[in-house]
Amino acid sequence: MKLPPMTQEPVMFVDATPNESYPLRILRAYRQHCDCQWAESTDGGEPSNPLLRQMNEDNRVRAQILDKAIRVLEGVKE
Numbered sequence: 001m002k003l004p005p006m007t008q009e010p011v012m013f014v015d016a017t018p019n020e021s022y023p024l025r026i027l028r029a030y031r032q033h034c035d036c037q038w039a040e041s042t043d044g045g046e047p048s049n050p051l052l053r054q055m056n057e058d059n060r061v062r063a064q065i066l067d068k069a070i071r072v073l074e075g076v077k078e
Contacts, residue, residue: 004052007037027070034063 014029016022037059038052039045047053 004047004049005039007039008035010036024070024073027066027073031063031066031070034059034066 010033011029014025037056038047040047040049040052046056
């Protein structure tokens with residue numbers, strides 16, 4: 001099955017240097033991946049396909065969850 005285009009390239013690698021910032025680098029990479037949205041064309045518009053629209057919405061929800069986790073690890077008060 002041919003996949004439709006995405007609005008940007010996903011993050012493929014994370015610096016795995018074992019130090020205190022490693023967990024944040026992982027979360028930030030997953031968070032950046034959430035910015036990759038499915039599109040039906042290269043213009044990046046919201047797709048009409050219901051499955052692709054749901055996948056994009058799920059990415060937006062994941063982004064919110066990851067943003068919260070990143071703020072917690074950074075010690076930011078809400």
